[in-house]
Amino acid sequence: MDYFIIQEDRSxxxxxxxxxxxxxxxxxxxxxxxxxxxSGGANVYPSVDLTPITALADFETSRAEPIEEYERMCELVRPLLPPGAQLEPGAGFGPLEGKAQGSFGQLFMYFDEVLLIQREALNKLQAEGLQGIKGCPTALRFRQRNSPELLELELLPVGRVHPKCLPPTPQPPCPRCGRLMHPLPDVLILDASTLPEHLDLFRLGDYCNVNICTGRFADACQRLGLDGVVFQPVEVAATQP
Structure with missing residues (x-):
């Protein structure tokens, strides 16, 4: 199976x-x-509705908290998450709210981690039988006529980078907060044993600002003429026993 990193097509x-x-x-x-x-913030779950939580106002303001308060809030959210979701400081939930303007491709990268898609393109990809293609409504306000309907694709964190693209003696994540102590490698190699068989679109579990797709997804986008992003091949290696 071939895999690709999804990036904005700046051209x-x-x-x-x-x-x-x-x-x-x-x-x-x-x-x-x-x-x-x-605060990470790349793990986002637009399908998750937090309204069952009584102290909803606690989740409406960006700030830093002591880790004990963060852990308490995680436990309130955890029952509402989709299977396979993982939490990190700054994780987002619910629809993307704000302003939008201009012309958009069929796919659009907001920063590096949020992947938006037009409704027609989503319907075409779902008709291809691809796995894990879940579009969620946004609450974006346009000040223009003929504005597109943009949805957010919900990507679950799965898969990890291969140890051979990390430093020879990588420092382990903080055992309390989970923070990684080394930056994203310049050249990514994926660990084959960690890649999902049930998803054609996902984000990495250890570097969740990296969006990955299978060759099936990339081929479908190119065949259907869905533009706005490019697909960069990424190496996959088996873990040595």
Whole structure:
């Protein structure tokens, strides 16, 4: 199976612009063990509705909290998550809310991690029988006529990079807050044993700002003429026993 990194096609000539955030989110965290304050925010679940939570206002303001408060809030959210979801400081939930304008391709990258798709393109991909193609409504406001209907594709965190593209003696994640201690490798290699067989579209579990698709997904997009993104081949290697 071939795999690809999905990236914005900067040569496509579209003028699309989005200024938005998800309706709810977990706070950033201060970790007393690694003594770092951080927020990831790449793990987002637009299908998750937090309205059953009584203290909903706690999830409406971006801020950093002590790790004990962050962990308490995680436990409130966890029962509402889709299978396979994982949480991190700054994780977002609910529809993407904000402003949008300009012209958009059939697919659109908002920052590196959020993948938006026009309704017609979503219908075409789902008709191809691809697995894990879930489009969620957004709440984007356009000030223009003939504005597109943009949905957000919900990507689950699955798969990891192969150890051979990491430093020879990589520092393990913080055991308390989970923060990775080394940056994204310049050249990615995926660990074959961690890749899902049931998804054609996902994000990496250890570097969740990297969106990955199978060759089936890339081929379908190219055959259907769905533009706005490019597909960069990524190496896959087996883990040595």
């Amino acid at each position: 496509a000539g579209y003028t699309g612009y989005v200024d938005a955030s998800h309706k709810w989110g977990l706070p950033g965290v201060y970790c007393p063990l690694c003594q770092d304050s951080w």
